[in-house]
Amino acid sequence: MKYRDERVLVFGATGQQGGSVANALRSHGWQVTALVRDPTTDKAKALADQGIELVRGDLADMQSIEAAMADVYGVFSVQPSSGQGAAYGVTDEDEIRYGKAIADIAVANGVRHLVYSSANAAGATKTGIGHFDTKSEIEEYIRGLNIFSTIIRPSAFMEILTLPGMGLEKGEFAFFMKPDQPMQFIAVEDIGKIVAGTFADPAKFGAQTIEIAGDTVTGAELAAKFSRTAERPITYHRFPDSLLDQNAFLGGLARLVDLGRLAGNANIALLRSQFPGLLTMDEWLAGAGKPALLSAIQAGSGEVALR
Ligand SMILES: NC(=O)c1ccc[n+]([C@@H]2O[C@H](COP(=O)([O-])OP(=O)(O)OC[C@H]3O[C@@H](n4cnc5c(N)ncnc54)[C@H](OP(=O)(O)O)[C@@H]3O)[C@@H](O)[C@H]2O)c1
Structure with a gap:
């Protein structure tokens, strides 16, 4: 499959994970759109300088997400969490709402591959830590939807x-x-390597939950x-x-x-063979x-x- 004409919508592209993913996808030849709150910031302009299309939007504004998702092949979904303190003023309920809404809108728009970034402590049982249990709930929701998805669980x-x-x-x-x-x-830059590798080989990495380190x-x-x-x-x-x-x-x-x-508990030896250069x-x-x-x-x- 040639991806040059396929477009991936990346959330959080002015931040760590989204920035790493947008950069890696772009350098592998994908068309990339970044949903940003303010296209005039230095970080947003740096994305545009890499040939990344900017669309203005906000996780709290569902219409902006729907508009950004029209005609995209793939979506990289990451949300800020209460674990980041006052940085974004996001509650655990907000994170769950945002994560589920992105997945729902992806389904409604016929997105072919959704990659959701969770965390390594997420899982079937509660941790008692809000911003991990949010991710377990979003993961479970995505698995129940009719969408081809990959869930990555980054370590610290x-x-x-x-x-x-x-x-x-x-x-x-x-x-x-x-x-x-x-x-x-x-390393945050390796999240981009892994996500780009995942989008490039959906047959291998689709419908999987992969802990990464x-x-x-x-x-x-x-x-x-x-x-x-x-x-x-x-x-x-x-x-x-x-x-x-x-x-x-x-x-x-x-x-x-x-x-x-x-x-x-990531299988680092296997990850290294699948995603060289970690x-x-x-x-x-x-x-x-x-x-x-x-x-x-x-x-x-x-x-x-x-x-
Ligand atoms: N730190 C760790 O070791 C670790 C490990 C595993 C998982 N995690 C998880 O990683 C996630 C955070 O990822 P990160 O570190 O990449 O985040 P980050 O660097 O803090 O970036 C957050 C991104 O979200 C955007 N954003 C914030 N509020 C928004 C809104 N209302 N609408 C649209 N965009 C919004 C920000 O855009 P602006 O530029 O507009 O602010 C920025 O691009 C959290 O869920 C955390 O639990 C962290």
């Missing part, structure tokens, strides 16, 4: 490791896993990798119990890591991760920015 992004508040500025990195406990991560590292391994990259000692410890006890959200995430649900943590730290790490080390201390 490598990019979140350099968010403020995890001690890098003091050389004492803290995160959810115990020092010897492995956890999976994915690029590497598995323990806390102690992360500290060693950070130390090598920054050329200074960085130690590792798990977030202190006092923080996890007093912050129900962070405590809940730590519990899911301990249960294995958020630590990740970044290891070392490769990410040799590229985009290095400036992010160095700037986190130079930043002032602050509260944990993970929400």
Whole structure:
């Protein structure tokens, strides 16, 4: 199949996942439309500069989604979540409504392939964390619709490791896993690689739910990798119990890591054979991760920015 004339509508293209997907699809020759809230922002203009068509719209405005979806072959669906704090003011109910509405409108418009981005902790049973249980509900809804779909479940992004508040500025990195406990991560740019590969081979990846990650590292391994990259000692410890006890959200995430649900169960060897070039943590730290790490080390201390 030649995709040059086929068009994919990408949601969230001014953000991390959508941006990665729009970029990867475009570079593989797809026609790409991005639904953006404001076409005049620098991020939107950068998409247009890559030959990506911009349509103005909003997840809260169903008519704008219907208009954007006319005559598209495929849709990449991702929603902001309550897990991103006040960034978008999205409730769990909003996320569910948006995710289901995009799927419904895709069905109504005869979209041939819907790729929905969920999260690795989603699944058949509740996690107790709002922005994971939302995704389980959207996944289940999509599976019940008459549409050809692929659901990807990304692990934690490598990019979140350099968010403020995890001690890098003091050389004492803290995160959810115990020092010897492995956890999976994915570089955001690899989400685009995987989604482009999925759209390119619907026979292989359609009607599947695929957990995705690029590497598995323990806390102690992360500290060693950070130390090598920054050329200074960085130690590792798990977030202190006092923080996890007093912050129900962070405590809940730590519990899911301990249960294995958020630590990740992706088959990375298989993913590497299907989607060549997925970044290891070392490769990410040799590229985009290095400036992010160095700037986190130079930043002032602050509260944990993970929400
Ligand atoms: N961080 C992780 O480790 C991780 C792992 C797995 C899954 N996730 C999930 O990933 C999702 C977030 O993806 P991301 O990190 O790619 O998001 P992001 O970088 O924060 O970008 C959010 C995108 O959504 C757009 N948007 C926000 N509100 C909108 C609205 N009302 N109408 C239309 N577009 C709107 C934003 O557009 P503007 O430019 O207009 O603001 C932006 O393009 C969440 O559901 C999260 O739970 C995260």
